[in-house]
Amino acid sequence: MTTSEEVESLKLGNSSGARQVDVTTCATVSLVEAARVLGIHRSTAWDLHKRGEFPVPVLQVGHGLRVAKVHLEQFLLKGEAIRSG
Numbered sequence: 001m002t003t004s005e006e007v008e009s010l011k012l013g014n015s016s017g018a019r020q021v022d023v024t025t026c027a028t029v030s031l032v033e034a035a036r037v038l039g040i041h042r043s044t045a046w047d048l049h050k051r052g053e054f055p056v057p058v059l060q061v062g063h064g065l066r067v068a069k070v071h072l073e074q075f076l077l078k079g080e081a082i083r084s085g
Contacts, residue, residue: 031045032045056081
């Protein structure tokens with residue numbers, strides 16, 4: 001499996017309740033889904049977002065918070081925070 005395919009098949013959750021995210025069906029994931037991919041708790045993700053320290057840009061769409069999959073992929077591949085702006 002190539003790196004691109006690995007990112008397209010990101011596992012969410014722990015081993016007992018893991019599920020796959022199909023990153024080919026939409027351009028963004030929720031902040032909670034991004035947190036699962038990064039292996040952090042959703043409240044940690046929310047706290048990081050509120051402090052402006054989430055490692056990738058977070059978009060507000062309506063009342064929801066979304067993370068662009070391309071930014072999440074870049075962070076996972078490079079291990080460097082991506083700053084918006």
